[in-house]
Amino acid sequence: MPTPPTLDRAEVDRLTRRGRRLAQLTVVYNVVEGVVAIAAGAAAGLVSLLGFGLDSGIESVTAVLVAIRLAARLRDAEPDEASERRTLRVVALLFFALAAYVVAEGARALLTHETPTSSPVGLVVLGTSVVAMPLLARAKTRVGVALGGDRLILADAAETRLCLLLSVSTLLGLGLFAITGATWLDPAAGLVVAVLAVREGLEAWEGELVEDGAE
Numbered sequence: 001m002p003t004p005p006t007l008d009r010a011e012v013d014r015l016t017r018r019g020r021r022l023a024q025l026t027v028v029y030n031v032v033e034g035v036v037a038i039a040a041g042a043a044a045g046l047v048s049l050l051g052f053g054l055d056s057g058i059e060s061v062t063a064v065l066v067a068i069r070l071a072a073r074l075r076d077a078e079p080d081e082a083s084e085r086r087t088l089r090v091v092a093l094l095f096f097a098l099a100a101y102v103v104a105e106g107a108r109a110l111l112t113h114e115t116p117t118s119s120p121v122g123l124v125v126l127g128t129s130v131v132a133m134p135l136l137a138r139a140k141t142r143v144g145v146a147l148g149g150d151r152l153i154l155a156d157a158a159e160t161r162l163c164l165l166l167s168v169s170t171l172l173g174l175g176l177f178a179i180t181g182a183t184w185l186d187p188a189a190g191l192v193v194a195v196l197a198v199r200e201g202l203e204a205w206e207g208e209l210v211e212d213g214a215e
Helices: 009-043 047-074 081-111 120-146 149-180 185-205
Strands: none
Touching: 009 047, 009 120, 009 149, 009 185, 047 081, 047 149, 047 185, 081 185, 120 149, 149 185
């Protein structure tokens, strides 16, 4: 990435380190969020919450790649784009598998009239994500803009905003389920998880971390 003309190298390095810390924070947050959501979703039999947790775990791999790429910049090292592409292809396949799993489990729950239970823990996790994701996305966007429109960091910010959309849709579905008890709301929220997982999978398959092809 060329140095923005208005910034000296020290400032570029400072901003890049901030971007790396934000990516590392994303990894930690997604792992914790994913573990709690998976446990809560499995305990309550909630397909959408389980899918949300699995999605968070997969997304953490992409955040790790962003952190690695930014660390390479600070060392003036060339990124291993071939390795990144291979990793992203695996990530894409995981997203596709997640989408298939959530749809299949949602269909099974509807056909067998399986009744899940509400999950206060899940609602807290989703509510926390709805608050945290916009703050994290905004911080990443500021760094990306300050670096002259850095495509990698701005793409990472866009991914975080997509996480927010997933959190809001899942929270809405589970919140309405907790209020109304309508069992179809959980598979419906799971379908939204599946659609967004496919979208994330397509982006990963196209190699969104490779800056020559980034938008």
